[in-house]
Amino acid sequence: MSLNKNALEQPANKLLAALPVSDYQRLIPHLKLVQLSTRQILYDPGEPIAQVYFPNKAVVSIVTTMEDGSTVEVGLVSKEGMVGMPVILGDNTTTTTASVQIPGVGMQMDADIFISEFNRGTALQSVLLRYVQAVYTQIAQGSACNRLHKLEGRLARWLLTVSDRLESDEFPLTQEFISQMLGVRRAGVTEAANILSEAGIISYHRGQINILNREALEKTSCECYQIIEDEFVRLLGLLPNKRQK
Numbered sequence: 001m002s003l004n005k006n007a008l009e010q011p012a013n014k015l016l017a018a019l020p021v022s023d024y025q026r027l028i029p030h031l032k033l034v035q036l037s038t039r040q041i042l043y044d045p046g047e048p049i050a051q052v053y054f055p056n057k058a059v060v061s062i063v064t065t066m067e068d069g070s071t072v073e074v075g076l077v078s079k080e081g082m083v084g085m086p087v088i089l090g091d092n093t094t095t096t097t098a099s100v101q102i103p104g105v106g107m108q109m110d111a112d113i114f115i116s117e118f119n120r121g122t123a124l125q126s127v128l129l130r131y132v133q134a135v136y137t138q139i140a141q142g143s144a145c146n147r148l149h150k151l152e153g154r155l156a157r158w159l160l161t162v163s164d165r166l167e168s169d170e171f172p173l174t175q176e177f178i179s180q181m182l183g184v185r186r187a188g189v190t191e192a193a194n195i196l197s198e199a200g201i202i203s204y205h206r207g208q209i210n211i212l213n214r215e216a217l218e219k220t221s222c223e224c225y226q227i228i229e230d231e232f233v234r235l236l237g238l239l240p241n242k243r244q245k
Contacts, residue, residue: 012056052084058104072183078165153222
């Protein structure tokens with residue numbers, strides 16, 4: 001998929017858009033617009049990360065899988081970030097899986113070229129190091145959240161995050177998939193979703209979730225949603241695709 005003129009001039013990915021024009025133009029010859037399909041694996045544990053991705057309007061889950069096959073999401077990436085962060089930290093493998101949760105398009109770049117550009121020490125390096133710190137907060141806060149907060153609040157936080165990433169109140173997600181991402185039994189997600197549905201906060205039908213009352217969903221969410229959001233603002237000067245109310 002070739003880059004069109006609009007994608008070149010106005011990158012949808014916010015990390016790329018945050019770069020000075022000269023820095024971004026140097027990357028353009030190495031960027032490829034690709035389609036990211038549902039459940040597509042961008043990298044697996046232990047395998048070399050050959051490409052990095054800057055999603056436009058797709059959502060990618062970073063997932064840890066245990067020996068018994070159980071999973072939990074430890075990170076979520078969309079147009080506010082990049083997939084393939086281990087290469088920034090001096091390695092090209094990881095223990096996690098990057099799986100496309102909601103399809104869309106993104107920019108792909110060979111990891112070797114990307115790290116060469118990163119090592120120039122220009123604005124690209126500065127922006128991405130701040131992004132790494134924001135993601136660290138996201139992972140650390142998420143770990144505490146999974147241990148300490150009730151499922152209803154965690155589900156609300158997660159739905160708000162996906163909504164922000166997609167800039168939409170309606171998106172396709174099954175309860176089975178949500179349970180895998182939150183690391184809980186499907187019955188628990190069903191119960192929590194029913195509570196939100198009966199309160200008129202969300203509706204759920206045939207794999208489609210619709211947020212009916214965002215304000216109420218924010219009140220239901222645990223504090224972790226706002227903490228992570230504030231850190232993205234502090235470090236990067238942007239919200240994770242938060243929509244205007």
